Amino acid sequence: MxxxxxxxxxxxxxxxxxxxxxxxxxxxxxxxxxxxxxxxxxxxxxxxxxxxxxxxxxxxxxxxxxxxxxxxxxxxxxxxxxxxxxxxxxxxxxxxxxxxxxxxxxxxxxxxxxxxxxxxxxxxxxxxxxxxxxxxxxxxxxxxxxxxxxxxxxxxxxxxxxxxxxxxxxxxxxxxxxxxxxxxxxxxxxxxxxxxxxxxxxxxxxxxxxxxxxxxxxxxxxxxxxxxxxxxxxxxxxxxxxxxxxxxxxxxxxxxxxxxxxxxGEDQLTRLTEASNYISELMNLTPDTHRPYVGRSAFAHKGGLHVDGISKDPGTYEHVAPESVGNVRRMPVGELSGKNTIRRKAEELGIREVDANAVLEAIKRREYEGYHYEAADASLALLIGRTSGEDAPLFELETFRIISEKRSDGEAITEATIKLWVKGQRVITTAEGNGPVSALDRALRRAIESHYPELAEIHLTNYKVRILDEHRATDATTRVLIDSSDGKKLWGAVGVGENIIEASWQALVDGLEYGVTEARQPSGSETGRG
Structure with missing residues (x-):
């Protein structure tokens, strides 16, 4: 029929x-x-x-x-x-x-x-x-x-x-x-x-x-x-x-x-996830990550037992193959993850040697502080790399300063000045933006883009702020999630702190560092795919 x-x-x-x-x-x-x-x-x-x-x-x-x-x-x-x-x-x-x-x-x-x-x-x-x-x-x-x-x-x-x-x-x-x-x-x-x-x-x-x-x-x-x-x-x-x-x-x-x-057609069925996300974007709607078949979490396996089962036979915890609808399998990592999850994630990132216990302890400690890695694959990848001694930062920060100015014509301008060291050179740059994150992003790019031309393809696509302990009012801890894209892949990075600008800086830097690192790989890992 x-x-x-x-x-x-x-x-x-x-x-x-x-x-x-x-x-x-x-x-x-x-x-x-x-x-x-x-x-x-x-x-x-x-x-x-x-x-x-x-x-x-x-x-x-x-x-x-x-x-x-x-x-x-x-x-x-x-x-x-x-x-x-x-x-x-x-x-x-x-x-x-x-x-x-x-x-x-x-x-x-x-x-x-x-x-x-x-x-x-x-x-x-x-x-x-x-x-x-x-x-x-x-x-x-x-x-x-x-x-x-x-x-x-x-x-x-x-x-x-x-x-x-x-x-x-x-x-x-x-x-x-x-x-x-x-x-x-x-x-x-x-x-x-x-x-x-x-x-x-x-x-x-x-x-x-x-x-x-x-x-x-x-x-x-x-x-x-x-x-x-x-x-x-x-x-x-x-x-x-x-x-x-x-x-x-x-x-x-x-x-x-x-x-x-x-x-x-079978080829059309494999476009289901792409079409769903594309239409959400045009309608200016945030996609529900838990949508059946096409949500980012539809084939995400976090629990240690689930990851172990999937590694042996995907049918243990997947009712269809994610590829059949154009989705991908993911292994989000959190405080409830097992060692197998950490090892699988490290393999995806191309890291051969990983101390799973050390990574798990670092994740538990940081999640206790308010970090959350399920939607921040970029920060997670960098955390695993740092714990395994394979991280190579793009630069060494000396200081940054933010100045916000309200002008007589009603326009508000934010200026960021950054002092840093990149490949043995001390660089000082200043840039304006329509807010602190915009100004920091422009100043940072101006400082290091000659060393990392890959930055030209990377842009910020989303910025989210969540207050973690509202009862502390203006002293509350803030979690910032920044999504970035190179036009092909989408990845998230997270920052946490009582100072929203500092939390934003953490997420901004992680997102850019991850994007540059991925661009320099022979072929990008699955980790950053949205």
């Missing part, structure tokens, strides 16, 4: 609180979804805002290899005509080959929200679908609140699907709009619905659209497929209103790796 994917990241996904996309963002995401092998890309509701209309009028869908672009609208208004409703006629005029129409299937919503009769609701659905089908559009009908409607009045809920199918809809989609249905109940309703629709309209597909308000979005989508659904709607990373939509990332992986459905 073939299952087709319908992505609504660009429409339903943008309803997530705090998310907004430019037209260029939407174009880039659409191209990424196509590369991933998505079958349908619902790109927006053109009648609702100028930005969505701009996308549909300006995007050249012919450049897509797999996906069909979908435009969304509501059914025509009660007691009106489809050919006289601007939201409907607009879709007929656009080049998007697929139209997705939403209408209510819950009798209570029809009567209380729309203020009309069930009969007029069915007429509205049929009229709208018929009009767009006549305009040579593939029509997908979304039955809003289908499961609530079915439980309240199954006859009317089913009649909305029949009205759409009889008018020419290619696919009818059962929407768990409130996200409150659980898998067992949902599967039973889908099974009954598929039986009813295919009996009368065998050529019409039945799809599923779930939300995650009860934490069952993905489970419900999979249950629907098991019940005969052949069309799954969702968003990348589950972005969406309230608690989000069904997350297509684990849906794709589960259907293909666990349920024997060929959804995308």
């Amino acid at each position: 073939s299952v087709r994917l319908f992505d609504t990241t660009l429409r339903d996904g943008t309803q997530r609180e705090g998310v907004t996309l430019t037209t260029e963002d939407k174009i880039r995401i659409a191209r990424e979804l196509d590369t991933l092998g998505i079958h349908y890309i619902e790109a927006g509701f053109p009648a609702s805002n100028p930005k969505d209309l701009e996308f549909f009028e300006g995007f050249d869908a012919s450049e897509l290899e797999t996906a069909r672009i979908v435009a969304f609208t509501r059914a025509r208004r009660p007691n009106g005509r489809a050919d006289d409703d601007p939201a409907v006629t607009l879709l007929a005029s656009l080049s998007a080959p697929v139209a997705c129409i939403v209408a209510k299937s819950w009798r209570m919503q029809v009567e209380k929200v729309l203020g009309t009769t069930p009969e007029e609701n069915l007429a509205s659905i049929g009229d709208t679908v018929r009009y767009l089908a006549a305009a040579d559009k593939e029509v997908i009908f979304d039955a809003e609140h289908y499961f609530d409607g079915y439980k309240d009045d199954p006859g009317h809920a089913l009649s909305t699907l029949r009205a759409a199918a009889e008018a020419g809809a290619n696919t009818v989609v059962l929407c768990d709009t409130n996200g409150g249905t659980v898998p067992g109940e949902l599967q039973g309703i889908v099974s009954e619905t598929v039986g009813e629709i295919t009996r009368v309209h065998p050529g019409v597909e039945v799809g599923i659209h779930t939300h995650n308000d009860s934490g069952c979005g993905v489970a419900n989508a999979l249950a629907a497929v098991e019940a005969g659904g052949t069309h799954v709607q969702g968003t990348i990373n589950g972005v969406g209103e309230r608690c989000g939509n069904c997350d297509l990332v684990p849906v794709i992986a589960n259907l293909q790796l666990k349920m024997d459905h060929r959804i995308v």
Whole structure:
């Protein structure tokens, strides 16, 4: 049985609180979804805002290899005509080959929200679908609140699907709009619905659209497929209103790796992690590191017993190979790690001789002070190297000084002066920045970049501060995490101290030193990969 994917990241996904996309963002995401092998890309509701209309009028869908672009609208208004409703006629005029129409299937919503009769609701659905089908559009009908409607009045809920199918809809989609249905109940309703629709309209597909308000979005989508659904709607990373939509990332992986459905090509499946992170970045969302399949921690093994098991057979603690979805296995190190974890990490770093006991003691001592290495592979690598006597610092610091100045025009400028020794030479440099970390970064680079040209490729990508003991107020200890990248790999470095500038300096230096060291290796280790 073939299952087709319908992505609504660009429409339903943008309803997530705090998310907004430019037209260029939407174009880039659409191209990424196509590369991933998505079958349908619902790109927006053109009648609702100028930005969505701009996308549909300006995007050249012919450049897509797999996906069909979908435009969304509501059914025509009660007691009106489809050919006289601007939201409907607009879709007929656009080049998007697929139209997705939403209408209510819950009798209570029809009567209380729309203020009309069930009969007029069915007429509205049929009229709208018929009009767009006549305009040579593939029509997908979304039955809003289908499961609530079915439980309240199954006859009317089913009649909305029949009205759409009889008018020419290619696919009818059962929407768990409130996200409150659980898998067992949902599967039973889908099974009954598929039986009813295919009996009368065998050529019409039945799809599923779930939300995650009860934490069952993905489970419900999979249950629907098991019940005969052949069309799954969702968003990348589950972005969406309230608690989000069904997350297509684990849906794709589960259907293909666990349920024997060929959804995308094998090479496309291996891009799943990259696509998930790319779209998070464009939506300005921090990726959840514990996302199934694609999170940075999805294949991270920290406990000594787990690391030992993985070293003997990855299947002991991994349900699939990380490479199958484009992820990597990681061995984060912390105070609960065992000696085998330390040795494995040292091997990754190319360190042959390591005193695992000494490294573990150093880690325990520093974690007690507030350091945390799970997201700071760069600092961990340097700690192991220093403990093993294989560290080669880029420079020797003499002093640094920070001056912040508030000017009369309202502009705030920070100046950093650094005195250091690099390869036997004493260097003094000064630089300005928009804050202390920026100024220190620029001054340090100015001082040593002639000796380390690799710095030109390294840039800071993220800066995070965490207060470790809030009860001490302004005397609290601060942990700073700085992420850096060379455009290919991403790595983190950590610094801790009561002085936030000193903690930032530690993380800054570790990140740059690690980046230069890695760049000088014949091939970079896996350690720094995000």
